[in-house]
Amino acid sequence: MIPGIITVRTSSSRLPGKCLLPFGECNVIQHIIRRARHYSLDPIICTSTDSSDDILEQIARQENCVFYRGSLINKLRRWADCAAHFGLEAFHTVDADDPFFDGQEICESFELLHHQNLDMVCPTKSSSYGGASVGYSLTTSIVIKAADGLAEDADTEMMWYYVDMVPNLKKEVLPEIKSRPIARLTLDYVEDYWLLESVRKIVGNFADRDEVDKLFFKNPDLHKINWFRNDEWRAKQLAKSPDNLAI
Numbered sequence: 001m002i003p004g005i006i007t008v009r010t011s012s013s014r015l016p017g018k019c020l021l022p023f024g025e026c027n028v029i030q031h032i033i034r035r036a037r038h039y040s041l042d043p044i045i046c047t048s049t050d051s052s053d054d055i056l057e058q059i060a061r062q063e064n065c066v067f068y069r070g071s072l073i074n075k076l077r078r079w080a081d082c083a084a085h086f087g088l089e090a091f092h093t094v095d096a097d098d099p100f101f102d103g104q105e106i107c108e109s110f111e112l113l114h115h116q117n118l119d120m121v122c123p124t125k126s127s128s129y130g131g132a133s134v135g136y137s138l139t140t141s142i143v144i145k146a147a148d149g150l151a152e153d154a155d156t157e158m159m160w161y162y163v164d165m166v167p168n169l170k171k172e173v174l175p176e177i178k179s180r181p182i183a184r185l186t187l188d189y190v191e192d193y194w195l196l197e198s199v200r201k202i203v204g205n206f207a208d209r210d211e212v213d214k215l216f217f218k219n220p221d222l223h224k225i226n227w228f229r230n231d232e233w234r235a236k237q238l239a240k241s242p243d244n245l246a247i
Contacts, residue, residue: 001042003041004093005082005092008053008096014192021030024204036094047069075156078214091137092110093135093138095134098132113139116170118192120171120172133180146159180213188233189233198222205228238241
């Protein structure tokens with residue numbers, strides 16, 4: 001099974017407690033754990049030691065899911081310590097913001113990492129632009145190198161910036177193997193939740209991405225519920241880049 005490190009905290013600013021919002025018969029983070037298992041991933045809840053995340057430990061225990069608690073801000077350090085704690089040589093990042101991640105793409109990403117002897121496989125372009133279908137496949141060694149020397153409270157939310165600085169990095173972007181509809185399927189704003197809940201009610205919690213894509217192809221205006229948020233979301237991501245923060 002592919003180790004899936006589920007990155008999650010409750011201290012979201014745009015949509016507080018979004019990982020605890022109802023999502024069918026469970027909440028969002030429970031759904032992420034169950035969907036990971038449905039697609040043969042081995043889920044690991046990776047959250048912070050902050051008291052606000054005590055509830056995530058409780059949920060992990062209720063779901064019989066292993067967990068790790070580390071740095072609140074330094075995501076890279078949290079990943080590195082989590083992977084070392086569980087003796088992982090490599091893992092895939094599963095974002096708790098992405099409730100309709102693509103199990104097939106995750107397998108393809110992880111296979112590419114190993115077959116090409118890479119350090120990192122980045123998400124497809126459509127996923128990075130809000131499609132939210134796949135995360136990063138990473139070796140533990142590259143994450144440790146990227147986190148080395150950073151302050152415990154360094155904000156590494158934009159983790160790719162730090163990984164890219166590791167000398168002789170071997171990385172690829174996961175190629176697109178199918179056309180994707182226009183859709184924003186990540187959870188940051190209330191409009192995202194409205195869309196994601198609508199999708200869930202129509203296709204179900206464990207629908208594969210082909211089913212989800214068909215829904216948007218058949219209903220080309222569906223994406224308009226939250227698509228207007230995408231430029232704002234991407235602008236805020238770019239603003240978090242260490243290069244921009246240093247200006």
